[in-house]
Amino acid sequence: GAVVSQHPSRVICKSGTSVKIECRSLDFQATTMFWYRQFPKQSLMLMATSNEGSKATYEQGVEKDKFLINHASLTLSTLTVTSAHPEDSSFYICSARVGHRIYEQYFGPGTRLTVT
Amino acid sequence: GESVGLHLPTLSVQEGDNSIINCAYSNSASDYFIWYKQESGKGPQFIIDIRSNMDKRQGQRVTVLLNKTVKHLSLQIAATQPGDSAVYFCAETSQDTGRRALTFGSGTRLQVQP
Numbered sequence: 696g697a698v699v700s701q702h703p704s705r706v707i708c709k710s711g712t713s714v715k716i717e718c719r720s721l722d723f724q725a726t727t728m729f730w731y732r733q734f735p736k737q738s739l740m741l742m743a744t745s746n747e748g749s750k751a752t753y754e755q756g757v758e759k760d761k762f763l764i765n766h767a768s769l770t771l772s773t774l775t776v777t778s779a780h781p782e783d784s785s786f787y788i789c790s791a792r793v794g795h796r797i798y799e800q801y802f803g804p805g806t807r808l809t810v811t
Numbered sequence: 812g813e814s815v816g817l818h819l820p821t822l823s824v825q826e827g828d829n830s831i832i833n834c835a836y837s838n839s840a841s842d843y844f845i846w847y848k849q850e851s852g853k854g855p856q857f858i859i860d861i862r863s864n865m866d867k868r869q870g871q872r873v874t875v876l877l878n879k880t881v882k883h884l885s886l887q888i889a890a891t892q893p894g895d896s897a898v899y900f901c902a903e904t905s906q907d908t909g910r911r912a913l914t915f916g917s918g919t920r921l922q923v924q925p
Contacts, residue, residue, distance in 0.1 A: 802854035
């Protein structure tokens with residue numbers, strides 16, 4: 696089956712620094728990837744939609760200058776949390792859509808970000 | 812705004828019993844629904860899906876029922892096993908945004924007692 700990986704799986708950073716999270720589709724091409732944020736004991740909240748070769752579409756309330764998304768290739772999207780603060784600590788999950796098959800979307804294992 | 816929600820935050824069942832997890836959605840334009848299982852510290856795992864032109868779909872030990880009239884979705888797990896313990900989310904999507912992004916419900920924690 697289709698596999699999506701994320702790196703790193705866990706990261707701890709100091710307040711004010713930036714952190715980059717990678718999302719890769721390992722055995723398929725993903726023209727569209729999605730980034731979600733999940734706080735403890737809560738549901739997944741869509742942050743942005745990442746399209747290869749174009750600017751990401753951010754959900755209302757998500758700061759595009761704080762959460763930089765780059766979808767440079769058909770297998771890689773990155774999320775950079777800039778000037779991280781403790782309130783940015785969360786579980787970040789990406790998903791990738793198989794080509795143009797709208798009904799096939801696979802999730803990565805998530806990245807636990809802790810900002811101290 | 813549109814939302815997808817769940818009736819029960821926690822469901823505790825005995826091993827071997829059947830489990831039913833419910834989900835209500837509010838977007839009448841939703842045309843595709845998915846159930847995901849999420850174990851602690853992991854990403855969501857696909858369980859089963861259903862399109863709006865169907866009212867029932869069966870998989871291995873799981874059945875999804877869709878009632879569009881009352882905008883209700885349920886996941887039935889037969890002969891629940893300890894390995895089924897996890898948080899279950901329903902998700903929906905529609906053509907509204909054109910992006911086909913998923914909207915997730917609030918989740919139900921399933922606890923299977925041995």
